[in-house]
Amino acid sequence: MSSRTNLYLSYKRTNEMEELVNPLKALAEENNFTLVTNVEEANIIASIGGDNAFLQATRKTGFKQDCLYVGVSTDSLGFYTDFSIQDMKQMIHALQNEEVEVRRYPILKVTVDNEKPFYCLNECSIRSNVIKTFVIDVFIDDLHFETFRGDGMIVSTPTGSTAYNMSVNGAVVDPTLLSLQVSEIASLNNNEYRTLGTSFLLGQDRTLTLKVVQDGNDHPIIGVDNEALSIRHAKQLKLQLAEQSIKVLKLKNNSFWEKVQRNFIK
Incomplete structure (x- = not known):
């Protein structure tokens, strides 16, 4: 950590x-960190807020590959925030005494109609x-897998599996399993439209393609993490894990499954 200041x-x-x-x-x-206002000069980016603030920080700073991200909560600890602003000395102590470790989190690459791709951390x-x-016609690589009719679909990363995905009964996925999870929102299953009817996982080398059938209701809302894209007309989404990932600074004694237990069981 000494070279990252x-x-x-x-x-x-806000005030x-x-x-x-x-x-x-x-x-x-006081502890020899240099505060910078230009994100390009940073080798540590600290997000202050909650998980939503962390998602915005990674997106607004372009998922930088040459720095570490760290989440600092202003309320209760979340999945991306290991530190509390109410206990700042503990955070500085952890940074200086190697009580932290760097974990890599996968990024989802979203390409709409073959335009410049968007990136997101959750879903x-x-x-x-x-x-x-x-x-929506659903393709796995080149295979037409199913035709979906319903309110929508969610494609999440493992770290995003505890967010929107979980609210539609998607599975919680260990972040060490590089994968995409595909979950339905209120699917209609009958003799004409038939889907798997459950969430499913795709390996890290798979490509998921969602083709919107043009039937008059072809102006869907597309969301990346907590932001809606300003795209009025979308015909096709191509989704895959990006080649790059982000490096996140975490406490060694605060694993993903400890967070799941703390947030949903205890």
């Missing part, structure tokens, strides 16, 4: 947040924008 803080610029963050800035400088969702179902 350029620290960029990502947070909402309330400035009051919370100012002591952290002072403590960082990509495609949903009807009106109170009406729509139809």
Whole structure:
């Protein structure tokens, strides 16, 4: 950690947040960290807020490959936030005494109609924008796997499996299993439309293609993490794990499954 001292803080610029963050800035400088305002100069990017703030920080900074991301919570700890702003000294101590480790999290690459791809850390969702179902032809690599009719579909990474995916009864996936999870939102199964009817996992080298059937309801809402894309008309989504991943600084004694237990069982 000694060579990584350029620290960029990502947070909402409100008066309330400035009051919370100012002591952290002072403590960082006291411990020989250099605060930078240009993200390109950073080798540590600290997100201040919750999991949603962490998702925004990674996306807005372009999923930088030459730095470490760290999540600092202003409330309860989440899946991406291992540190609390209420205990800043513990965070500095952990950084300086090697009580942390670097974990790589996969990124989802989303290509809409063969345009420039988007990237996300949790999931990509495609949903009807009106109170009406729509139809998607689902391809796994070159195989036409099924034809879906319903409210939409969610494609998640393992770390995103505990978010939107879990709310539609998708499985929680260990982050060491590089995969995509495909989950349905209110599918219609009858003699004309038939789907697997459950979430399924695809290996890291698979490509999932979702082709929107043009039947008059072909202006779906496409979401990447917690942001909707401003695309009015989409015919096809191609989804695959990106070649790159992000490096996240985590406490050694706070594993993914400990977080699952803490958030959903205890």
